[in-house]
Amino acid sequence: MRNLLMRVIFAMAVVAAFSMVLHAQTAESSGAAKAQTTAASDISGVYRQHPPPDVRPYALYSFTKEELPMTPWAESLFKANKPSFGPRSAGDSNDPTNPTTGSSVGCVPPGVPRIYQHPFPMEIIQVPGRVIIIYEFDHYVRQIYTDGRDHDKNLPASWMGDSIGHWAGAPLVVDTVNFNGKTWLDRGGHPHSDQLHLTERIHRVPPDILKIDLTVDDPKAYTKTWTAALFFQLRPKWNLMEMVCEDNANFLELQKEVLAPASKKP
Numbered sequence: 001m002r003n004l005l006m007r008v009i010f011a012m013a014v015v016a017a018f019s020m021v022l023h024a025q026t027a028e029s030s031g032a033a034k035a036q037t038t039a040a041s042d043i044s045g046v047y048r049q050h051p052p053p054d055v056r057p058y059a060l061y062s063f064t065k066e067e068l069p070m071t072p073w074a075e076s077l078f079k080a081n082k083p084s085f086g087p088r089s090a091g092d093s094n095d096p097t098n099p100t101t102g103s104s105v106g107c108v109p110p111g112v113p114r115i116y117q118h119p120f121p122m123e124i125i126q127v128p129g130r131v132i133i134i135y136e137f138d139h140y141v142r143q144i145y146t147d148g149r150d151h152d153k154n155l156p157a158s159w160m161g162d163s164i165g166h167w168a169g170a171p172l173v174v175d176t177v178n179f180n181g182k183t184w185l186d187r188g189g190h191p192h193s194d195q196l197h198l199t200e201r202i203h204r205v206p207p208d209i210l211k212i213d214l215t216v217d218d219p220k221a222y223t224k225t226w227t228a229a230l231f232f233q234l235r236p237k238w239n240l241m242e243m244v245c246e247d248n249a250n251f252l253e254l255q256k257e258v259l260a261p262a263s264k265k266p
Contacts, residue, residue, distance in 0.1 A: 040126065040167045040172075041169075041171075041172075041203065041204065042126070042204070043124050043126065043131075043172060043202060043203065043204055043210060044124050044125055044126045045123070045124060045210075045234045045235075045236065046121050046122070046123045046234070046235050046236070046238040046239070046240065047121060047122055047123075047124070047210050047232035047233060047234055047235065048121045048232060048233055048235055048238070049116075049119060049230075049231075049232055049233075050209065050231050052231060055231075058086070058188075060085055060086075060117055060119060060187060061083065061085040061086035061117065061186060061187040061188035062086065062186050062187075062188045062190070063113070063117075063185075063186055063214065063216075063228035064226070068190055068222060068226065069222050069223040069224050069226065070190070070221065070222060070223070071219075071220065071221055071222060073193075073220060074190070074191050074193075074220070077191040078189055078190055078191060081094065081095075081189035081190075081191065082094045082095070082189070083095055083184075083188050083189040084098055084187070085098075085187045085188065086188040086189075088188065088189060095187070095189075096108045096182070096183070097109070097110045097114070097183070097184070097187075097245075098110075098118070098245075106245070107138070107245035107246050108159075108183070109138075109140060109160060110137070110184075111159050111160060111161075111179065111182075111183030111184070111185075111192075112142070112160055112161055112176060112198060113185070113186075113198060113200075113216075113230075114183060114184055114185060114186050114187060115135050115137060115140060115160075116212070116230055117186055118135075118137040118187075120135065120137040120243060121136050121238060121240060122134065122135045122136060122232075123240055124210075128147075129145065129146055130143055130144065130145055130146060131146060131165060131174075132144070134240060136240045136241060137243055137245070138243060138244065138245045139240075139242070140160065142160055143163065144165040144174050145163070145164050145165065146164075146165045146166060146167070148166075149164060150164065151164060151175075151177055151178065157178050157179060157180035157181070157194055158178060158179065158180055159179075159180060159182065159183060160179075161177060161178050161179045161196075161198065162176065163175070163176040168201075170203045170204070171201040171202060171203040172200075172201070172202045172203065173199065173200070173202075174198075174199065174200040174201075175197075175198075175199055176197075176198040176199075176200070177198075179192070179194055179196045180194060181193045181194035181195075181196070185216070185221075191221055192216075192218050192221050193218055193220035193221045195218050195219060195220045195221075196216070196217075196218040196221070197216075197217040198214065198216060198217075199214070199215040199217075200212050200213070200214055200215075201213040204234075208234040209231055209232070209233060210231070210232040210233075210234065211230070211231055211232075212229070212230040212231075212232070213227065213228075213229050214227060214228045214229070214230065215227050216228070
């Protein structure tokens with residue numbers, strides 16, 4: 001009888017100790033989740049391009065007004081590229097993504113940061129451990145992991161790169177590497193290599209502007225690191241449309257309607 005009583009007391013002690021440890025772990029986990037939520041600012045929503053007046057003349061094909069500091073390797077590629085946009089636009093464009101004036105179909109992934117220059121909105125969605133960006137242009141999706149992981153060194157090189165991020169106060173700082181080097185940096189024909197390292201600082205500027213500060217580091221293509229700033233406007237009532245690059249007839253019809261003179265609009 002005494003042995004049975006001792007066993008019961010021991011079992012109760014074990015249960016009590018386990019409950020205390022579980023409670024402590026739950027509180028710690030809850031506190032960490034709360035801290036992460038508090039640190040993250042709200043950048044979710046649908047945004048469209050909204051460059052300042054001094055940036056608008058070149059915003060759709062270049063990130064800077066000044067010529068980029070290219071290496072001889074990049075400059076030779078730049079001269080061979082025939083963009084569809086900007087002062088060097090050509091009727092026989094060889095733009096791999098958007099050869100609107102040539103006969104090639106194009107429609108390969110635009111890569112980052114070029115995709116920001118396409119005149120289509122994007123939607124940012126925040127979930128625990130990730131920030132997801134859905135671009136209306138061909139519905140490309142970026143997953144930016146914010147759960148503290150490092151870059152996955154086992155991934156093959158990719159069109160949009162491997163992105164991880166962390167919250168530095170208000171801004172989301174995104175670090176992207178592992179590009180395959182097959183895309184253009186912008187729609188003006190500037191190249192990049194597979195050594196491209198892109199850093200983005202994404203944050204809201206009240207009341208409705210999203211600012212993305214880019215830092216481009218690509219020692220094979222550019223003689224020094226350079227920066228640029230992009231601006232987008234929040235559109236709370238917008239939804240993303242279907243846009244298929246290979247068959248964007250619906251968008252082209254909508255564009256004609258929007259650009260038509262007021263007298264000709266239905």
